[in-house]
Amino acid sequence: MTTTTDTPAAANVVRTSLGIAGVLALIVGVLILLWPAKTAIGVTALIAIYAIAAGLVYAGIGIFVRGRGGWSRAGHIVLGIVFVLAGVIAFMNLAQTKAWLAVFLGIVVGIMWIVEGIVALSSLRDSASKGWSVFFAIVSIAAGIMLLFSPMWGAAVLWWLLGISLVVLGIINIVRAFSFGKQRA
Template structure:
């Protein structure tokens, strides 16, 4: 005979379902990244392009139909909407090239962030409990950032593969959690 009340049992089942669905989605996306990295990147780029077009239509609609905005605000919303729509259309025109451009951009962005993170770690050395680990982290971060700046596409591809591997591992763990989750 179960001592759990129906509300608690329903909550546990809901959590188990959410964990399972999240795990399956992570596993599938991870496998797709590892098996078809370029095609998956193109699909992600397509999703971003759809978002840009929908966002553009929203901004343009706000600019056209808003009765509370002033003239310049309306014009700004319309221009922003048109720019979003154009960006989405250009992305759709060649998803592969746009995905590669995104990859290079992200590689450069992550490279810069890693360099800054390493420099910041060095500037906080005086308050660090472990100076050796802080210096080690800073050096690795700066070297990794410089490496990404010199080869942003290669670096982005490595990060893409690491994301795929991580999603597969985390998806499997999440599915296992869904089957073993007992309660709150």
């Protein structure tokens, strides 16, 4: 039985995909590590562009798609307007929007970590390793509380860790691209 990667063409597609993904991850990771604020503003701009594009799509659905009820059409139009306004407001001051998104992200991740720690404690009875589960829960809850009290600092640390992760994963994927499909001796 042969798999799709047994052919040279398929191996080249996989190798190329791994290489492109690795190079992109490496570039974004390096940008985050070298210019964290500028890269965050770039990401904020991409989110704003997405909001405007999505808003236009939602408004278009509300205006042009027939066969929907009046409330559905009105809802799509209102949602489209909200998305476009959010995108335009974000573009009016990208630095302030970046800071708001960082605080929002820090708060959301903090809440998720606290909930994750509580869930770990609540499932302690079913855990095979109670000690590790309690340790995980304590670290998760403590980290979540730290993020809630300092969401901007937490978002900066998470951004830095994302940059490091992307560099490492990018290098790994590039190495995988060069070694994929080689026959073992």
